[in-house]
Structure formats: structure tokens, C-alpha cells
Amino acid sequence: MSMDAAQEIASLEFSEVVAKHRQQIFRFLLASTRDVDMAETLTQDCFLKAYRNWSGFRGESSALTWLMRIAINLQKDHWRNRRLQFWRTTRTNAVDVDEAGDWLPSNESSPEQQVLARERIKDVWRAVEKLSGRQKTVFLLRFVEEMDIGDIAETTSLSEGTVKAHLSRATAKVREQLGGRK
Template sequence: MPSQALSSDSLSITRQTVIAQAQATPLDDMDSIVATYEQRIFRFHLVSIRDRDVAQTLTQDTFVRAWSARSSFRGDCSILTWLMRIALNLVRDHTRTDRFRFWKRVSDTAVDVSDISSYVPHRDSSLESRLIASEQMTLVWQSVAELSERQRSVFLLRFLEELELSEIASITGLPISTVKTHLYRALATIRARHNASLKDSL
């Protein structure tokens, strides 16, 4: 028995469904994406900017930009990598403004370096170990603040967010060899200042 021809209405609905599916992206469910990545994006902004209010604003801006540009996401990198790329660009734009340099001096919501370690997850459950790690972390963050912009970004993406070098290269737009160079120089600077601080405390 021959199948009945589809009505024009059915064909229209089918075409609309196909078009909708073709236009759908993994970023359409933004509520789930925010729930999954918000804390990591906020942490990156906070450690980069060291101001809670600004970090919260930039975190919101990250997801607003991601939603607006969701159709450009091609799936050639992870969603986290794509979000971090947006976050890094926002940090760069913000820190290059005169207004940022002014508010950095007078802001009441600035985060002290001694508080930064509380935003970094500790795998060791021992209270004593966490306290020692916190003291060492404070010394590290004091050095991180004095790194160049690129060295600081590469260091944070590698050791705070624990991203692979290839992911960092994708986020920053730098060749992997350049990422390695910035990372090496950042570590050398931090180690030197960390060792100097330890000697001064003896």
C-alpha cells in the first residue's frame, strides 16, 4: 500500500525541526553551563583582578558574551576552554583601562593576597597541611601579582585551573612554545622570590 503524501503543514513542521536542530549548539542550555563553570570562571577573574565586585561583574559578562556568541562555538575545543578565552579577553580589556588603575588603589572590595588561598581548593584534608599550604600560597600570590600580564595569565591557567598547555595556547592565542617560555619565566621568578622570602624569615 503506497504511503500517504505528507501535507504541506507536516512538511513545514519537519523543515522547521531540521533547521532548529541544525542551529542548536551545546551552549543553548546556558543555565547548565553557568551551574557547571561559574565558580571556575569567577575564581579566575578574582585571582586575576583581586576584587570581588569586579570579578562578579566580569563573570556575568563572560556568560553574557558566551550566550551572544554561542553560534560561533564550533566544538573544536572544550566549553571551558572557550569560556576561559572570553574571560581572559575581559580581564585584559579591564586591566588596561585608566579606571581600573584608579579603582585598584581605592577599592574597598579588593582581595588581600592572604585571602586568595581560600579560593584555591586543597586536596589534602589535614588542617595543619592546609595552614602550611595557605602560608606558602600567600608568598606565591605576592609574586604572581608582580608577573607580566601574559606570564600571570599562563601561570594561573596552568596551575590554578590545571589546564593543558594546548588548551592554554588555544585560550591565549599563543604558540605552545611561547606558552612554555612564559610559564618557565613565571616559575623562575616565583621560585626566586619565594626562596628569598624564606631566607629572610630565617
């Protein structure tokens, strides 16, 4: 097989991976940053970095786990880089919590119940924002991405026990912020 043919096959495989996992990566980054533009930028950075390293991907983990690890590292770099933290001073591009509430499935039918559901969502987001970086990441991977403990451990390069500890602390803090409500 020629080098051009091998590169073409690798490109096709990578585009399938992008098509399959882009939404999950974006959703995680959106939940982490709560900024649509930043989540889109970090998602693009994630896939650019993955593409550049695609030939080195050995399949020791799933493609999603590998991509999520890249996304988490980009997210950490974003938070560390003070020059990019403009979102703290302006929320003009931030996701509106009421709008996010419309994205969630709801069986409530009355306007009053919908308002109460949106208020609960706001309360949860406020509580999540107060978590430490690792706790927030583990919490979002578990409850937004619905990953199991083993996948979270592999994605974050933490032991399962450490993931469970961070998840337990994060859940307790969120519950405490919500006044003990579930």
C-alpha cells in the same frame, strides 16, 4: 523546527554551559584580579558576551576553552582601561589573603602551621602580582585552573612552545621571589 523552538533549545544548552563552567571562569578571574566584585562583573560580562555569540559557537574547541578565551580578553581589556583601575587605590573590596588561605585545603593542624601556610600563600600571591600579563595568565591557568599546556595554548591563542616559555619564566620568577623555596 520553528525559530522559537530553536532559540529555546539554544537557550537551554547555553544555560547548561553556564551552570557547568561558571565557577571555573569566576575562579580564574578572581585569581587574576583578586577583587571579588570585579571578578563577578567580568564573569557576568563573559557570559553575556558568550550568550550574544552562542549561535556562532561552532564547537571547534571546548566550551570551557571558548569561555576562558573570552574571560582572558575581558581581563586584558580591564587592565588596559585606566578608568577601571580604581582597585589600585582602594582595596576595600579586595580578597583578604588570610581569608583566601581558609579556602584552601590544609592538612596542617596546629595554629602555627596554619599561620606559616598563610604566609606562604601571601608570598606566592605577591610574587604572582609582579609577573607580566601573559606570564600571570599562563601561570594562573596552569596552577589555579590546572589546565594542561595544550589547553592553555588553545585558550590564549599562543603556541605550546610560547606557553611553555612563559610558564617557565613565570615559575622561575615566582621561585626567585620566594627565595628559592618551593
